[in-house]
Amino acid sequence: MPRADATSMASETKTGKRRWIGIMFECCAIYSRLYRAPGSTEYRGRCPRCLRALHLPVGEGGTDSRQFRAK
Template sequence: MAGEHFDAYDSPDTRPAESTARPFVGVQFACCSVYCRVYRNRQADAYEGRCPRCAKPIRLKIGAGGVSSRFFTVH
């Protein structure tokens, strides 16, 4: 229609999106040659999990002086 203007562009939302994904690290369990994700615990002070085959427990502490790696091999 004459005199009307349709703007198909919109300014993007600049707020960061809230992430609902659970933080995890990848772990290769050498005991059973199997890989799985290990998720952060409720206290957010460690990543805790078990080998999916033999149930060997692991705990990776979170804190200052740590490493930035997201993948680990557990022996």
């Protein structure tokens, strides 16, 4: 990993900007989290059981809701 990326990630962690949302994967009825990478405009994650990839765009001005469902 390039040194610049490591520095960027450390900075994000220090300022507490790394965000996540809770989501229910209805394919397997499992609750998990999607994380947003620094600088990204969407949350990404995978179902813990079937490993189905999921992308969820970040809403305008962010979103107050922390509960989502993936069908």
